[in-house]
Amino acid sequence: MLPLGALLLGLGLWAGCAADAETRVGETVVARVGEGVITLDDVAEAYAEVVVRAGAPGGAGALNEVVEGLVSRQLLIEEARADGIEQTAEYRAARDLAETKALVDLYTATTLGDELAVTDADLRETFAQMNTTYDARHLYARDHATAEALRVRLLAGETFEALARETFADSALAASGGHLGAFGHDEMDPSFEAVAFRLPIGEVSEPVRTATGYSVIRVDARTTNPLLTEDAFATKIDQVRRYVRKRKRNDARFRLSRTVRDDLAPRFDEAAFDRLVAFATGVAPGLDAEALAQWRRTPLVRFDSDALAADAWTVGDVEDRAATMTERQRAAVQDGASLRAFIEGLLVREELTARARGAGLDRDPRLARIVSDQMAEWTFEVAKRRLRLADDIPADSLRATIAAHPDLYRMPERVRAREILVRTRADADGLLARLLAGESFDALARAHSLRLGAATAGGDLGPVTRAQLGRMAEAVFAAAPGTVVGPTEVEGRYALIERGETLPSRPMTVAEAEPFAREALDIPFAQRRLVAAVARLRERFSIRVDRDALAPLLDAVSAARS
Template identity: 25%
Template sequence: MIKQYRTVFKFICIFLLLISHTFQSQQLALPKEVLAEVGTTKINTTDFVTRYSEYILASGIKDNIVTRRAILNNMINETLLRQYDDNKKIFDNPEYKKELKWAEKQTVLAFLKDRDIYAKMKVTEAELRDAFYKTNLKISARHLFAETEEEAKSLYQLLQTGQDFSTLAKQVFTDSTLRNNGGYLGFFSWGDMDPTFEDAAYSLKPGEISKPVKTQFGYSVIKVEERVPNPLLTETEFLKNKKHIERTVRMRKRGIAEAEFVSKYFNAGKVTVDEKILSKTLDNLSYSTADLVESAPKELTSGVLVRYQNRVYSQKDILQRINAIPFFHREKISSVKALEATIKGLVLQDILFGLAEKKGYTKSEEVLATIEKYNSNIFLKYKRAEVAEAKTFPESDVRKFYDDNPAYFKNEDQINIQEIIVSRKTFADTLLEKIKSGSDFGNLAFMYSKRSWSAKNKGVMGFADLSKFGGLKDTLSKSEVGNIIGPVKIQDMFGIFKVLGKKTGAIKKFDEVKNLAEKLLRKEKSKPIMEEYITGLRQKTIVKWDDNQLSLLTVN
């Protein structure tokens, strides 16, 4: 979990380095064990050395007096913000409390992974030498992509019966390059691609074709074209790169090791969910995405929503658990599928947290220290937002920001397309050939498209914001008027699209976006806003530090 800790320290220190300014307080000789005093609060030498050492380790910066002063200044600023200012609004904020609890649980779970998974992973000499060889072996390959295993198996069978990659690539890829080059990926090295994709590719000889390979994106059928090894590999080079290779191998083994560990305690396929109660639960999530104010839930449905082994959860239990999740995670639960995945994640979390408790990890000094650092991090985030929110600007400043940054206030670009939606890809391919042969797109849409309201209009959708087209928006935005796109798989259907027209979004009027402009201006001015605020706190609080003692400290 060292990497996790370094990230916390680095974030906190960098955040406060942004608001650091030169010392304007009293430089005085203090007791040896005290490096600075903020009001009646003492910053001990040992606390500074710990903080500074961790920052040096995480950032890679060499020890120097300027950075020492900056880190001490950060610690003084933190003390001023937390102990010498009114923070009641933050401490009473329900979302702040949720983030603290969430960080606490995630830290315990990260420690469990570190101790029970990562620390026990072994990397053999044979694995290191194999990885060294692969890093010096370039492979060129082509592939066919499918979203489901069934589709991938079908592609594999077609290849076995004599179909070629060039023909099939035109059917499965929407990317014009892959469509036209037979799915050719060019040369790549070990570490460039998805690990499971690479493992399969590196196991093939030139000309061999893999069975369907499951990757993080879907399924691929792979054909290796060439293997080009580095002919001059030496033992000296292996030893020189051994530590780096070991880190890489460990990172690649993490996912497999985690899955093996989790499988000992949890099987997602055995979680039973009442579909009727689940569908009602999504509508009953007791929060508002607009203002984060929790509202009274609708009438709850009785009965068991989720069951796993001896664990039982009602709808009320699940709603309470979800509402305890921080908003930035909670807002992603926008579908029944996402809700079900979240519920299974919560069940797994309960199991692993219970395991960590039995092992005593929740009381580990290392865990408690990290939780405290996360708490500080979260507090600073909320404090910065509170200070920025309280700052107001003259309307002339806001208008100047608006005038200087028109891209921020532009209406979204719009596009008008025609569509044909059908249920079978083979039929979509047939229609596409008809269009290429001169058949009228609109007439085909009228006769065959499954979406009745657009079919009546010969497939014409009318102008709409690009964002409404989801995963297609980038492809559509890059396409010229008149271009044909597809067939594209959309859930269980296949679509063919024609770009009819485009509109560039106009700049919104100032009065429409005045509040947004002021919010963005606050963000741009966050550093001077915070500097001004801390200067005000320093003027009300006596701050002392010993610069001579700071420079003489021994830091390992």
């Protein structure tokens, strides 16, 4: 198990402790690292996260480990700042995003202040949830109507086992009837857990809105630690309060976003939107400069807003705003549904930012502090990423790992496959009829498949495993070579798979095994590099820790544990 300080660095959860000293006037400073400071509140926040969320044991020893972890973290931030990261275009772009997020956060807190209050009942229920484990099943749907239809079918007597095979692309969930196994606190979406905590055993829930869609849940077993006492509650109450406050902020932001989306009532030009999907998924060919300029002027979405200057966005407006989102957010766009949700998210973000500025929150003195904290976290993540990439894992270590675990480094049985992915069952049925009539799979895939790159590859997926095929695996592997399997519903779209030859299981070559071995060795090697970097930086930057400043927190921890 990693030392607590290493765990702290690995989690990367705390956005404080990088502001300049003058922005911390009036706060108790626990440590000064280079130009940055670590305050008592930073330590308390990090301690609460480690003890409550990461499950580390509490106490004075843990508190000191947290301080050392924050000092190590700050050293990486100080090095990045000293080496000029704040003068880069990447930093400026990230800061613009941080300011937008901070404005949205301030607007949320101002608008929904009453909903953010933490009550004693909140604390007690959350403490009980933290000590509860569940055994549950669920069915997933992208929208409320589909989830409700699944619930009605369950209440009419159909089983989770049968419906899971229709619902999940994930082969494990499809085969297990949506069985999640045993899970505990903070392992599932907060909304999912809240329902699972209250739902009577064996009952089917109403559709539950989560961050990714909707779930219909059945809890088969639930166990809460029977030894919970008032003393145990008192031991963790400060940490629980911080956790509840953070969760309420996140929940409030999510609810406000949904409300604003409904207020905006976005209305898409379907022809323009379908064409944008075709471009995004690689189905449509590229455009020359003149056609591209004209395309960018095409109206795409209209909306209702008193805060924004315009009441419509063109394709160019959307593309320009999408460029300001993170790579992870842009990568989540895989199809029409996710693209629509992405654009609506851009609209909500801009509307909330405009409302915040209209309310004068861009002049709120808290804004600079929030942005500074968020940029500290961003700088820390960049510093960690650079450190991880700076020194490769030795080739002899990779080869030794592969040789020592031959059973882990085997290529599973695979089949060659080609795919056509379309929006509707009717489209899929029509294409299947044309395939059965003798038309070319390659040509139809190039012309019609929504899958990224299909227009170039003719739908060729190459050799695929059972895990990659998800719930289509059994049907595809059981089919004869040359057979077309489907149509099968896959997350709101419909797939046709042409089954090719079988490639039996075999030992991986060193080149094939190397990425998996590298992944296995990445964490221990990264940890060594981190320790070495921190030791080096202790010589470069001054560190002053005031242990006496920890006294109020130490007293609170000791009192809670006594």
